[in-house]
Amino acid sequence: MLTLSRVSRRYGETIALDGVDFVVPENTYMSLLGASGAGKTTLLRLIAGFEEPDQGEISINGERIDGQPTHLRDIGFVFQNFALFPHLTVAQNVAFGLRYRTNAPLTNETEIKDRTEEALELVGLTGFGHRAVSAISGGQRQRVALARTLICEPRIVLLDEPLGALDANLRSRMCDELKAIRERLGVSFLHVTGSETEALTMGDKVAVLANGRIMQTDAPDTLFSHPGNADAARHLNAWNIFDASLCRTSALDGMIAVRFDQMDVSAAGTGPADRPTLAAKYLTGEFNGPTALSFFRADDGTLFQIVDHLSQPRLPDLVEGQRYDLHFPPQALRQFHGAA
Amino acid sequence: MSAFTTETPSEIIHSPAELREKKDRRRAISLLTPGLLWMVLFMVLPMGMVIYVSFWTQTTFSVNSTLTTASWERFLSSSTYLGAIWTTLRIWLIVLIATIVVGYPVALFIGLFVRNKTLQTALLVACVIPFWTSFLIRVIAWRPMLGTEGAINVILLKLGIISEPLTFLLFSEFSVLVGMTQIYCVFMVGPITFMLGRIDVSVIEAARDLGASFGTIFRRIILPLSLPGVMVGSIFVSVMVLGEFATAASLSGRKVNLLGNIIVSQVGSLKWAFAAVAGVVLTIIITAVIALALRLVDLRKEM
Numbered sequence: 001m002l003t004l005s006r007v008s009r010r011y012g013e014t015i016a017l018d019g020v021d022f023v024v025p026e027n028t029y030m031s032l033l034g035a036s037g038a039g040k041t042t043l044l045r046l047i048a049g050f051e052e053p054d055q056g057e058i059s060i061n062g063e064r065i066d067g068q069p070t071h072l073r074d075i076g077f078v079f080q081n082f083a084l085f086p087h088l089t090v091a092q093n094v095a096f097g098l099r100y101r102t103n104a105p106l107t108n109e110t111e112i113k114d115r116t117e118e119a120l121e122l123v124g125l126t127g128f129g130h131r132a133v134s135a136i137s138g139g140q141r142q143r144v145a146l147a148r149t150l151i152c153e154p155r156i157v158l159l160d161e162p163l164g165a166l167d168a169n170l171r172s173r174m175c176d177e178l179k180a181i182r183e184r185l186g187v188s189f190l191h192v193t194g195s196e197t198e199a200l201t202m203g204d205k206v207a208v209l210a211n212g213r214i215m216q217t218d219a220p221d222t223l224f225s226h227p228g229n230a231d232a233a234r235h236l237n238a239w240n241i242f243d244a245s246l247c248r249t250s251a252l253d254g255m256i257a258v259r260f261d262q263m264d265v266s267a268a269g270t271g272p273a274d275r276p277t278l279a280a281k282y283l284t285g286e287f288n289g290p291t292a293l294s295f296f297r298a299d300d301g302t303l304f305q306i307v308d309h310l311s312q313p314r315l316p317d318l319v320e321g322q323r324y325d326l327h328f329p330p331q332a333l334r335q336f337h338g339a340a
Numbered sequence: 341m342s343a344f345t346t347e348t349p350s351e352i353i354h355s356p357a358e359l360r361e362k363k364d365r366r367r368a369i370s371l372l373t374p375g376l377l378w379m380v381l382f383m384v385l386p387m388g389m390v391i392y393v394s395f396w397t398q399t400t401f402s403v404n405s406t407l408t409t410a411s412w413e414r415f416l417s418s419s420t421y422l423g424a425i426w427t428t429l430r431i432w433l434i435v436l437i438a439t440i441v442v443g444y445p446v447a448l449f450i451g452l453f454v455r456n457k458t459l460q461t462a463l464l465v466a467c468v469i470p471f472w473t474s475f476l477i478r479v480i481a482w483r484p485m486l487g488t489e490g491a492i493n494v495i496l497l498k499l500g501i502i503s504e505p506l507t508f509l510l511f512s513e514f515s516v517l518v519g520m521t522q523i524y525c526v527f528m529v530g531p532i533t534f535m536l537g538r539i540d541v542s543v544i545e546a547a548r549d550l551g552a553s554f555g556t557i558f559r560r561i562i563l564p565l566s567l568p569g570v571m572v573g574s575i576f577v578s579v580m581v582l583g584e585f586a587t588a589a590s591l592s593g594r595k596v597n598l599l600g601n602i603i604v605s606q607v608g609s610l611k612w613a614f615a616a617v618a619g620v621v622l623t624i625i626i627t628a629v630i631a632l633a634l635r636l637v638d639l640r641k642e643m
Contacts, residue, residue, distance in 0.1 A: 050545050070548040077549040083542035087564050100560055101551025152550060
């Protein structure tokens, strides 16, 4: 179990992490979702030991690891750009940790060879050992990077936007494989990403990092349907977050949120009386295949997005620039207290 | 095929691809011509001339173009000249190793530990500051430093470490080695720094993460990745040291005779054929050294 308590990190005036409390349980795929610049990479670098926190403690199974040198921490790090050793072959890259680590390096060449082949087989690269790393594709490099990390049997594996450098097709395939590999090994993965779909798909649990803090940690479905605060909701890219006073009929106040797929549209002035309703101007639509996204602008400038599913269309025909009534069932809204 | 070409009028209509190719070829040739001309006029022809002259007949005060191998025989049978080859090779090897030993840590610091590009450039420029003065001054400046009443001896005497001045410091092979190492070190630092600067930091972090200590990372990652830089630096230093004569002339007190010094003195006494022999030998040695260096590291693969 990896535990971070009150971990802070500043770069000059900029606060990257501001008292992060965070736990990655054993045998879990944890996704860490955050916008770019939210401090995701900083968090990983602190855990791996490339940097030290200004305040706070990092520990694994109760043993403090902050302050320990990186090479003694026994943590796996998969780099966004893979960071393969350019002068070594695939097999030499994978065997690097076994051969050259400070703690209990292996000297028996047969054992190194067997373990390397095992690791390459695990990531589906049997027979690629003799290749130069410049002679394999992006997806294969990703697998080499993973095999190189996993062969050392680290206590936890940190993945820094591991799919970011892959094309869309490959990304979805690697998603499944990462999950399968993790389940086979039973080690915890901490996967950092800026994509909410990736975070929700991959994670047994998803944590949202914003403003240098962990805003919420939950199972993906819970997080998606019950975000605990406006920041968490904003990162899911599925919630309209707005001031309750926009609604004509309700007696609500403060910030409220309604999911993109739970809002309906009627002609101006015809919103049902039993549902909270607000007026907005239709801006434009975006067709994404199975779904269509419509954009509206409310009177105070708030942007609303509404998802319509192609198989079950709910929205009337919309004319750009025209005003409409947006309404939603009262039970669909979530109200956040305190946070703006 | 031949029927086709005879039927086509002389103005064959070229496809755009062919036209583009033709244009590119013309541009390549026009870019290459000045360099090629220069090389042929000032390198290939003189080289041929030097080899030719080395077979001329040398009399005490003149040289004529009757071909003979006399100069070669004299050169290869004289212990003085064979000794000069040996001295040249020895000094070259020691200076090469010294520049690597002194230059590599400097390059390691500038290229790897200074990550600010501006500061890197500033430090590299600082390495070149001695070059702002003339070559001769740089060499001669070692005399007041190394002489019997020079700075080093005076300091050591004052500190009581030695009781009488060290005489091996100046006008010896030692002073030549010190002078050359100082002058040529920067040619080693530059290429190595460049290679080290190109190493992706995350590669080093990956090695740390995989459990390697700094020593291991240096041996297994940093050193192999910087070897092409060492090789380029070695080629620079080798070419310059092997052809050296000025440092030896002004710091060795005529005790150290390099091939370069022989050429200078033979030319001075108008022994053209003999100077040409030494010149050819020197060229062969330099070519062999560069060929060896390129054999050790495949620059095409590494750059």
